[in-house]
Amino acid sequence: MFYREAGDFSTTYPQDSQTFPIKFDRYRYYVVLVIAFGIIPFIINDYWANAVFVPFLIYAIAAIGLNILTGYCGQVSLGTGAFMAVGAYSCYKLMTAFPEVSMLIHIPLAGLITAGVVTIFGLPSLRIKGFYLAVATLAAQFFLVWLFNKVGWFYNYSASGQISAPQRDVFGIIVTGPNTAAWAKYMICLVFVTICAVLARNLTRGTTGRTWMAIRDMDIAAEIIGVNPLKAKLTAFAISGFFVGIAGALFFSVYLGAAEVGESFGIDKSFLVLFMIIIGGLGSIFGSFAGAAFMVLLPVFLKNVFVGWLGWPTDLAAHLQFIISGGLIIIFLIMEPHGLAQLWRVAKEKLRLWPFPH
């Protein structure tokens, strides 16, 4: 009834090509933004920030990054965890080397450094395809984790081998270190998520995104119609790396505070982010958010149910979590290979016809 384009006329080209052409969608988007920026920061507390919102927002950035590479450009990567580590460690090095510079500069810089590293590891994608490439990215995963463990320079020769975030601020508001307020953590993540999502959305619907999708659908055919595979693949790796690097930097500096590379950025992180984009929907920005929310909320939910209500031991809950997330992946792949984003699309289609479906 409300959700339809009838009566919503575009009179200019920018109007015609806007992200949300349907009025209802547009207003919904503004409402979400207002709630996220204007209401949640005032009511958020430590538990909600640390257990739900901050990890959700950070993983959403990582999922957008991986979705660009895997969902839009079709290059499966199992190295996301290590690429996040690159972001985290470069952020750490920048934070300790230039203490007076704002985090708003450090984090994108960490993203840029990660983009460079990921592009180097993306070079073999020009020769290697499919599974072979997926396995090749494992080389990045294991090599980088080993490197950050072995070379003292990366963790400033700290005795524990850990990196821990010193206290830094943005315009006088503390955003890292142990004295950070919950809302400040939330806000800095939210700002980066918003920028990344808008950036990703516009990249993927422009020329760059179309060349990626052409490569994904069939790279030889794309090459024949004039897409440059070198450029397309490497830009996908670089931009994906930029987002993943930002996510890694935030994950370490804002969320964890202290990190050990094998534990925080191991191969399970790579799979976690991969699961997010499968469940959320490959090749969809909304799907990245939905998948991240799902995979962040699932353990919280299961823990509350099994440990909180039923009083089972935590290791049992952990096993069940494995079973349930594995099972859900399979169910999603069988029932809806395009993920939550597709369910959302179907719901919107239905809504447009409602209440007269015929």
Add this chain to the structure above:
Amino acid sequence: MPDQVLFAMEVMLNGLMAGVLYALVALGFVLIYKASGIFNYAQGVMALFSALTLVGIMEGQVPFSHLINAIFGTDIHHFGWHVPALVAIILTIAVMILFAWLVQKVIFRHLVNQEPILLFMATIGLAYFLEGFGDLMWGSEIKRLDVGLPQGINEWIDLTTFEAFGYGFFIDNLDISATIVAIFLVAGLIVFSQYTKQGRALRAVADDHQAALSVGISLNFIWVLVWSVAGFVALVAGIMWGAKSGVQFSLSLIALKALPVLMLGGFTSIPGAIVGGLIIGVGEKLFEFLIGPMVGGATENWFAYVLALVFLVFRPQGLFGEKIIERV
């Protein structure tokens, strides 16, 4: 001979033995990939699961005892009997066949004709599921597995080499038996695929699905069969690794080690899996021995992958893989 060379030779021999174990895991991958085009990430977890099941049956553990105790507040752990190794192995094989049938029936029947990458992701899901399921069923603590294989240093090799070179080689009996078992396994698989009706059907399916269907081979049966055979191979690998380092979660990580083996050997070639396994085994041990101390050690974690990566850049289909022909 100088000591350094002797050390290197010993390291190389041990590398060969480790390579045999990698090859065992890789073999399971190749079987499934050839027959159904599924890249089965869960192979390592299958090895873990089968080893867990074997230990559980041998020790007479009550399945899901942890869960039952949590729900009903009881305190049961064991039935109180011990099953002989051979019987337990047969029972475990039965479990793996049941597992193969279930996987086929519940998952992959519904995913026929999907893109390979989706199938791959489904097997990642399966791996997670099976890992949680195995832990839930048998508990997640490290278990000892002893099916009566000889263990410890091989005295005879130690003595002979000491007399010949003045330096005794340290080679584990377990590694030797693993090698012998692997040789028998491969020979058995070759005989099975060359001389039995089912084996021929399997090769026909691997060659061309549609042609195989049209001469009356049941794809469903073949897929269950190949998953069962892969389950059996996983069990053998699980026994060997489990006897070596205990049955624990890290067992499933050897699957990851098998991936570079596959890349090196080619996804579709059984000899490739074996040669690849040996190259990786020797390569990573030698690299750790020669270069490792210079860069801080623990290079075994990544050497295999980087070797495979560098190799693939020059030969994208692996050593023995079929040439990749792409058409629009």
